[in-house]
Structure formats: C-alpha cells, structure tokens
Amino acid sequence: MQEPHAAAHIVKVLLTGTSSFTGLWFARALAERGHELVVTFRGADGSYEGVRARRVTLARDLGRAEFGCTFGGDRFLEIAAGGGFDVLCHHAAEVSDYKSPDFDVAAALANNTAGLRRVFETLRDHGCRRTVATGSVFEHDEGTGGEPRRAFSPYGLSKGLSWQVLRYFAGEAGLRLGKFVIPNPFGPHEEPRFTSYLVRNWADRKTPSVATPAYLRDNIHARLLALAYARFTEQLSDTPGCDRLAPCGYIETQGAFAERFAREMRPRLGLPCELELAHQTEFPEPRLRTNTDILDAGDLGFDEAAAWDELATYYQDRLAGREP
Helix, strand or coil: CCCCCCCCCCCEEEECCCCCHHHHHHHHHHHHCCCEEEEECCCCCCCCCHHHHHHHHHHCCCCEEECCCCCCCHHHHHHHHHCCCCEEEECCCCCCCCCCCCCCHHHHHHHHCCCHHHHHHHHHHCCCCEEEEEEECCCCCCCEECCCCCCCCHHHHHHHHHHHHHHHHHHHHCCEEEEEEECEEECCCCCCCHHHHHHHHHHCCCCCEECCCCCEEEEEEHHHHHHHHHHHHHHCCCCCEEEEECECCEEEEHHHHHHHHHHHHHHHHCCCCCCEECCCCCCCCCCEEECCECCCHHHHCCCHHHHHHHHHHHHHHHHCCCCC
C-alpha cells in the first residue's frame, strides 16, 4: 500500500453509503489523508452479512460510526446539526435489484433524496458549505458514446433523476455541489462480479467465457477512483455553484480488459488464467459508454503495480477462506 498523502487541510466529513464497495474505498482515502469522518449506516449494528459485513467492520475503524441512520431521517438530521461538518459526501443510493427492469425508480428517487431540503438547510445553518454527490456513467446524459446517451436501466434513470433533485436543493440552500461520476470500478471487497467470476473459474482450473467482449467500457481500480474522490472533495470551494469530475480508468473493450486482468493476475496467482472470448452479436446496452476526465495517477499517489498486487492478495485470501 502506498503512503498516504497529507491533505491541504483537515476537514470533517459526513459520509453516507459507507457499507458499499466504493463507499468503503472513499472512506479509506479520506481517512488516509487525515480527514475526520462520521460514517453512517442505514442498518443496525450487526445486521450486515457477507462481504458487506466485512466492509462495515473495516469502515467503522476509519471514523465515528452511526448505525440505524437513514438519510434525511431524524437521527441523520441530529448528526448533521451537531457535527460541525465541512462537507457532506452523499454516496448512499438505493441499489436493491439494480439490474432488474422492474427496479422501482420512484421509490429509489424518494429514498435517495429523502428530507433533502431539511438536510441541506441544517448543514448550511451549522457551517457546512459543500456537498459531494455520486453519479454513475450509466445515467442518462453522462459519459461519452452514441447519442442519445440514454440511461442503461431504471437504476441509471433513478441516479440521474436524483442528481437533478440534489442540484436544485443545493442551489436553494446556497451550497457548493460537486458531482463525482463513477464508471466501472473493480478491486478488493467488491461483490462477486466479473473479476470474481474470472478468478473463481481460474482457481477451479476452468477457462471462463467473456460473453460481452465487444462492449467498450471504462474500468478503474477502486484505489485510483478513491484517490480522485478524496482530491475532488478537498478542492471544492465554499461558494455556491457546481463542479463535476468523471474520472477515466482503462478505456477498452471488455474483452481487452479481461485480457489485461488475466495478464496481471497470471504471475501473481500462479495460474494459467486463460480466457475464451465469445462472439458478441447482441447489444442491449449502449455499445460505447465511458467517462471523460483523464487522471494524473502519479500526482494522486497511485501505484498501479501495488494496486494489482493488493487485488491478487485479496483474491488469494478469498480462495483460502480468509475473506468473505
């Protein structure tokens, strides 16, 4: 792990969504840079399971943990009023069944923005002038690709609508609002998805098939993403207005990314890490969608080789049963 970089000045951060994969990484990056964190969890202490429970255990050591704290609820407002916060990082979002075409957009919008006017006014009245909202490249009107840039799914639609509500009420409260757009993060403590699928098959001496190798996407190490998030949060001004960062990672086809992943894991895992790329003929999602802002990884303190080492070690621990 690289050495943490000192922040320009220490700020007190109220962070939601900390039990999520990227939420843990954002909390880590902010804590490593010396910021004081209050991390909130919607569930009760001890109610989380599997990899999410592991993330909660790691996150609670990074700052003061508040459980049973729903965004916009009375407890959340009490914390916002009494904390002396410099910035709200609102990362929480409704993600249940996010891949389903029946995902409830209206309910997600309501949860993502519950009590928003009161939250922003409470924070403002107690000295907070900045807030960071998390967006997704899968929203409508985000990223670069074919026009129209429609939402990938009802979940993506809910994220885009939530942003519009956040922007409106931040303006009404006179807060500085930053939008940090996430592409396709990967790394330790993620739910079992594409990279886990590859490693699990390699460990079983199987050759995994990449079903959608022709999609052009934007995959980014979670550590690099988190370093960019921390820097973005630090650099927001205190004056009303909006800022936006949509950081890029590896912009390439999913087939090329799978080959990159295999190339990096092969010597680290000591496995052949072979692949089979399917011939993709159907494209229910936009064929091209990536973020637009190129990062200076070195300036952020990102060590790419160390990040790959860390990821390989994580998968070795999972295969050995030392990680959920």
